[in-house]
Amino acid sequence: MLLNENMFAERVLVSVTKVYRKKVSGLVAHAGLMLNFEQGEQLVLHTNPERNTHLSTIEEFSDGERLVIKGCFSATEEIVERIQNRLFTDLKYSVFNNCEHLVNEVLTGLPTSEQLKTSLTVSLVGTAVVACKAANRNATTLIIAALVFGGVGLYLEKQNQLSS
Numbered sequence: 001m002l003l004n005e006n007m008f009a010e011r012v013l014v015s016v017t018k019v020y021r022k023k024v025s026g027l028v029a030h031a032g033l034m035l036n037f038e039q040g041e042q043l044v045l046h047t048n049p050e051r052n053t054h055l056s057t058i059e060e061f062s063d064g065e066r067l068v069i070k071g072c073f074s075a076t077e078e079i080v081e082r083i084q085n086r087l088f089t090d091l092k093y094s095v096f097n098n099c100e101h102l103v104n105e106v107l108t109g110l111p112t113s114e115q116l117k118t119s120l121t122v123s124l125v126g127t128a129v130v131a132c133k134a135a136n137r138n139a140t141t142l143i144i145a146a147l148v149f150g151g152v153g154l155y156l157e158k159q160n161q162l163s164s
Contacts, residue, residue, distance in 0.1 A: 012038040013075040013083075018103055019044065020161045021065040027154040028115050029068075029161040031099040032061050033106055035083070036075075045083060047102045049093045053086045068162050073107060082106045115157045122153030 017034040032046035035055070044061035047053040058067070073079065083106055091097050100113035126149025130136050136145070 011041065013080055014038050015072055015075050016045075016079060016083075016106070017072045018070040018107065019061075020068045020070060021062055022158075022162055024063065024065075027151055027158060029158045030061075031103045031161070032056075033083075033103050034058065034067075036072075045086070045102070045106070047091075047093050047097070047099050052093050053089075053091060053102060055087070068164050070161070078109070079106055082109065114161070115154060118157040119150045119153035122156065123147075123150035125149070126152070 013035055015036045017036060018031070019034050020029040020031050023030050030046065030048070032044040035043045035045055037043075042058055043055045044058055045053070045055055046061060061067075086102060086106060095116065097111070098113055098116070100115055101111040104113070105111035123146045127142055127145045130145040131142060136142070
């Protein structure tokens, strides 16, 4: 499939590889899609708060961290179209439009984030357990529980994503 951006007009995209790396700061892993071109070239499609959706070299994306490969997929027409749409759409990075949303939207058409889902699920379940005790049913305790359990959820999903 041709990736029709001026600088890639003559390059054929053959596959995409879902990759994660540890973030220097934060509880989460950073996700991207390594674009594998016919001539052996590779770039990474990802999004971050500083630059929104963009392409980087592997070295820029990895930022000195080890990359964990989580699957390789053929560059179907749909995937190429979704990559082009994201590159040429001005979507700002946010909690609900993060690097995982981008990767999953390109691969499946659905912008989802396992990190966000796991964090919210663990936060809700943990807070519900804490709230079972009547003495804990005050705003301060429940907010602290939600934040702590949400952090635990982020940590657990990060560990999952960074395991090879």
